Amino acid sequence: MASESAVSSVVGxxxxxxxTVAVFGGFSVFALSxxxxxxxxxxxxxxxxxEAGALYIQHKGGESFPARGGxxxxxxxxxxxxxxxxxxxxxxxxxxxxxxxxxxxxxxxxPGCLYAANADxxxxxxxxxxxxxxxxxxxxxxxxxxxSSSSTSTGPPPPTQPFLDVDGDGVxxxxxxxxxxxxxxxxxxxxxxxxxxxxxxxxxxxSAAAINFNxxxxxxxxxxxxxxxxxxxxxxxxxxxxxxxxxxxLNNNNDMTLTAAGNITGTGxxxxxxxxxxxxxxxxxxxxxxxxxxxxxxxxLTITGASVNLTSATLSSADRILVTTTSGPLAASxxxxxxxxxxxxxSNQGGIVLDAATLDAGGSTLxxxxxTSTGQVSLAGTLSITDGNNKLNVQRASDCGTDARNSTxxxxxxxxxxxxTE
Amino acid sequence: MNGDPGESAVSAVVGAVLLLALFSTAMxxxxxxxxxxxxxxxxxxxxxxxQAVLGDLRSDVEALxxxxxxxxxxxxxxxxxxxxPLLQQTPARGTLGLADGFGAAFSFPATPSLFLSDGAxxxxxxxxxxxxxxxxxxxxxxxxxxxxxATSGVTSGKSVSVTITITDSAATPATLVAVLSHVGTASSSxxxxxxxxxxxxxxxxxxxxxxxxxxxxxxxxxxxxxxxxSALSRLSEPLQVTFAxxxxxxxxxxxxxxxxxxxxxxxxxxxRATGTGVATATPxxxxxGQRLVYRPAYQAYPSQDLSFEGGGVLVxxxxxxxxxxxxxxxxxxxxxxxGTLEWTLIDLDGAAGGVSGSDGAxxxxxxxxxxxxxxxxxxxCNPCASITLDTPSAAGWANLLxxxxxxxxxxxxxxxxxxxxxxxxxxxxGSGPVTAGWVIHLRIIHATVTVT
Numbered sequence: 001m002a003s004e005s006a007v008s009s010v011v012g013x014x015x016x017x018x019x020t021v022a023v024f025g026g027f028s029v030f031a032l033s034x035x036x037x038x039x040x041x042x043x044x045x046x047x048x049x050x051e052a053g054a055l056y057i058q059h060k061g062g063e064s065f066p067a068r069g070g071x072x073x074x075x076x077x078x079x080x081x082x083x084x085x086x087x088x089x090x091x092x093x094x095x096x097x098x099x100x101x102x103x104x105x106x107x108x109x110x111p112g113c114l115y116a117a118n119a120d121x122x123x124x125x126x127x128x129x130x131x132x133x134x135x136x137x138x139x140x141x142x143x144x145x146x147x148s149s150s151s152t153s154t155g156p157p158p159p160t161q162p163f164l165d166v167d168g169d170g171v172x173x174x175x176x177x178x179x180x181x182x183x184x185x186x187x188x189x190x191x192x193x194x195x196x197x198x199x200x201x202x203x204x205x206x207s208a209a210a211i212n213f214n215x216x217x218x219x220x221x222x223x224x225x226x227x228x229x230x231x232x233x234x235x236x237x238x239x240x241x242x243x244x245x246x247x248x249x250l251n252n253n254n255d256m257t258l259t260a261a262g263n264i265t266g267t268g269x270x271x272x273x274x275x276x277x278x279x280x281x282x283x284x285x286x287x288x289x290x291x292x293x294x295x296x297x298x299x300x301l302t303i304t305g306a307s308v309n310l311t312s313a314t315l316s317s318a319d320r321i322l323v324t325t326t327s328g329p330l331a332a333s334x335x336x337x338x339x340x341x342x343x344x345x346x347s348n349q350g351g352i353v354l355d356a357a358t359l360d361a362g363g364s365t366l367x368x369x370x371x372t373s374t375g376q377v378s379l380a381g382t383l384s385i386t387d388g389n390n391k392l393n394v395q396r397a398s399d400c401g402t403d404a405r406n407s408t409x410x411x412x413x414x415x416x417x418x419x420x421t422e
Numbered sequence: 423m424n425g426d427p428g429e430s431a432v433s434a435v436v437g438a439v440l441l442l443a444l445f446s447t448a449m450x451x452x453x454x455x456x457x458x459x460x461x462x463x464x465x466x467x468x469x470x471x472x473q474a475v476l477g478d479l480r481s482d483v484e485a486l487x488x489x490x491x492x493x494x495x496x497x498x499x500x501x502x503x504x505x506x507p508l509l510q511q512t513p514a515r516g517t518l519g520l521a522d523g524f525g526a527a528f529s530f531p532a533t534p535s536l537f538l539s540d541g542a543x544x545x546x547x548x549x550x551x552x553x554x555x556x557x558x559x560x561x562x563x564x565x566x567x568x569x570x571x572a573t574s575g576v577t578s579g580k581s582v583s584v585t586i587t588i589t590d591s592a593a594t595p596a597t598l599v600a601v602l603s604h605v606g607t608a609s610s611s612x613x614x615x616x617x618x619x620x621x622x623x624x625x626x627x628x629x630x631x632x633x634x635x636x637x638x639x640x641x642x643x644x645x646x647x648x649x650x651x652s653a654l655s656r657l658s659e660p661l662q663v664t665f666a667x668x669x670x671x672x673x674x675x676x677x678x679x680x681x682x683x684x685x686x687x688x689x690x691x692x693x694r695a696t697g698t699g700v701a702t703a704t705p706x707x708x709x710x711g712q713r714l715v716y717r718p719a720y721q722a723y724p725s726q727d728l729s730f731e732g733g734g735v736l737v738x739x740x741x742x743x744x745x746x747x748x749x750x751x752x753x754x755x756x757x758x759x760x761g762t763l764e765w766t767l768i769d770l771d772g773a774a775g776g777v778s779g780s781d782g783a784x785x786x787x788x789x790x791x792x793x794x795x796x797x798x799x800x801x802x803c804n805p806c807a808s809i810t811l812d813t814p815s816a817a818g819w820a821n822l823l824x825x826x827x828x829x830x831x832x833x834x835x836x837x838x839x840x841x842x843x844x845x846x847x848x849x850x851x852g853s854g855p856v857t858a859g860w861v862i863h864l865r866i867i868h869a870t871v872t873v874t
Contacts, residue, residue, distance in 0.1 A: 061737040100739035110828030
């Protein structure tokens with residue numbers, strides 16, 4: 001019987017061993033499949049090359065990986081443009097996977113390049129799986145990065161002295177650009193001729209009887225400007241860029257006019273005007289999160305641009321608010337617009353987005369105007385409407401005219417409705 | 423259970439087995455998942471190291487050619503990836519060796535004019551000294567400047583000289599002056615060069631035999647024997663070139679003929695040639711050389727061959743998935759109707775075979791000869807010229823040529839065709855972006871390679 005007992009013990013041990021190995025084997029398979037299933041950054045040599053008039057990306061060895069999951073950030077004239085490689089626009093340009101030798105032309109004269117050879121492409125970044133695959137040139141802004149890694153920023157340091165931006169690159173280039181004494185700007189008047197003008201934050205705020213800055217190139221302003229007794233005017237043959245600035249005119253009837261052949265950008269900008277506020281750009285107007293206030297009665301807040309971005313902006317006017325785009329969308333989600341007079345939100349092309357907006361025209365009319373039948377007014381989300389009838393007119397632009405005070409309500413708006421289209 | 427030693431032992435065995443299974447599982451997970459990542463990291467580094475060494479080899483060989491030096495230059499190529507400590511018994515290794523298979527053939531269906539061969543003017547320099555290479559400051563880089571002079575009446579005490587003044591673009595212009603003198607009294611026929619603090623001059627102490635119309639005096643001012651070339655390289659571009667002649671003695675000698683041939687890159691980056699060439703149907707012969715190939719056998723990172731051939735380094739992941747990872751000296755530009763092709767090809771020769779092992783390999787390259795020609799194709803020809811490369815890396819070369827001609831916006835004036843093992847660049851002029859012909863500067867560097 002003793003020998004049988006031993007056999008039972010051995011059999012039991014073997015069985016337990018088998019069960020243990022089976023359990024851990026199953027666990028191993030599960031764990032390994034989990035570990036191996038994790039996505040990881042491609043182990044590939046992705047070269048991004050920038051030459052005169054050309055910028056391209058090429059796979060130069062290593063693993064192949066899906067080509068359409070990445071994101072390309074391009075610095076075009078100081079503005080970041082985001083390209084998701086999954087967009088249909090890349091269908092004829094990129095195959096399903098990046099393989100050795102595959103090439104994407106970002107800038108160049110060759111057919112298929114994203115940007116022309118003469119475009120102001122200053123840099124680019126390719127990101128995939130949250131990993132920085134390649135980078136070349138300068139980043140947008142002062143070292144800001146679309147990725148979590150900012151230590152490799154190649155952006156130039158911010159300037160410390162105002163200068164004429166002769167080469168138009170927005171950064172001071174010794175031997176080419178010319179510095180300006182800060183005192184030459186303190187009287188509030190400066191004409192940069194055909195060149196750009198850069199006014200850094202280091203010189204402090206400028207307060208003068210009148211402010212009048214003109215430049216043939218791009219104007220970059222990183223200081224507060226205040227016109228105490230006369231109008232404030234900034235005119236650029238290129239772009240106007242406000243960097244953490246505030247603008248103000250004091251005393252009644254002092255207008256403020258911002259005019260640019262290109263873009264006007266002022267994310268977070270603060271403007272207080274005691275006269276008409278007129279913003280006119282040949283390119284895009286980007287005043288996301290900005291605060292624009294017109295305090296004097298019978299004075300309008302007027303914004304015109306190829307496209308306009310007023311997302312999360314705060315607008316107030318003692319009279320009308322008139323926002324018009326000439327060739328692009330009007331984006332004003334979360335905007336808070338309060339006026340004593342009428343409000344006209346007008347897009348000649350590209351539609352209007354007023355999602356979750358707060359529109360208060362007092363006793364006057366609220367109108368959204370579209371010029372094309374393909375445009376759409378988006379009013380998704382919780383919308384707050386306050387006018388004489390709790391309604392928002394949605395009209396074709398041809399019916400709007402320039403003053404909606406006498407226009408007809410064609411689409412009754414019910415504040416409880418979540419969306420409305422033309 | 424109580425006090426039964428046999429059952430206690432079973433419990434201990436079960437515990438040990440459980441621990442062993444746990445350890446085995448952990449090690450399995452680690453080995454299968456993490457270890458390959460570490461291996462791949464180290465193998466990727468190894469690939470980059472070899473790539474860098476081969477890329478440096480190109481510039482080293484080109485430097486030998488420019489200096490007219492035989493060399494040799496050597497390069498140490500690691501053949502083994504670093505080992506993952508403790509856990510990897512045998513690291514990945516590769517082989518390096520010469521393999522047959524890189525050749526180039528040059529075809530010129532429309533006979534081009536050969537301007538310069540190995541830095542010397544082929545025809546008598548004929549462009550008048552009164553019309554320097556480019557009006558104003560438009561010479562970005564002066565590649566060659568060959569002067570030809572024929573004099574008469576240069577006897578004892580008399581001289582003929584040409585002064586070449588080159589002014590750069592600096593705010594306070596820097597000027598180099600070269601004085602080329604033919605002095606009748608000298609006895610030596612050699613050229614000498616004297617460099618002063620402000621004046622660099624080439625003086626020809628030539629006999630009268632060099633001063634006849636039938637045997638015009640010629641000198642390439644940018645020849646590496648003269649320090650004028652290195653002085654010139656320190657000037658800021660663009661440059662302005664002017665000539666002035668001077669006759670000394672009574673009765674004055676005469677300048678029977680004078681002229682120059684120049685090859686320069688203009689301020690727009692285009693290669694230009696002035697002077698007169700000689701129609702030559704076969705200005706440069708074909709060659710069939712070898713490739714220096716590194717063939718890794720990685721355990722985790724993709725095993726992709728690296729080859730140093732024709733002056734470039736290519737990575738090969740398959741017949742159609744290849745890329746140039748270190749470009750050869752190649753430039754294509756088009757402007758104002760003129761096409762420019764500047765290309766340096768390296769022809770390798772040596773005993774085929776490979777080296778492998780953990781100690782690495784040593785590559786020794788000896789420069790044997792360089793052919794350097796500048797050609798101008800006719801303004802209207804299709805095709806004007808074609809250059810065919812025979813190599814297993816044809817797709818990689820086609821990739822590079824497509825990129826370069828595309829970025830130059832050469833359009834139909836430069837087309838690339840590829841087939842298995844062969845890539846052809848064809849140049850045309852007349853109806854495409856290029857209407858005034860192609861200026862082609864080809865340098866073929868011949869070198870011998872040994873791998874030990």
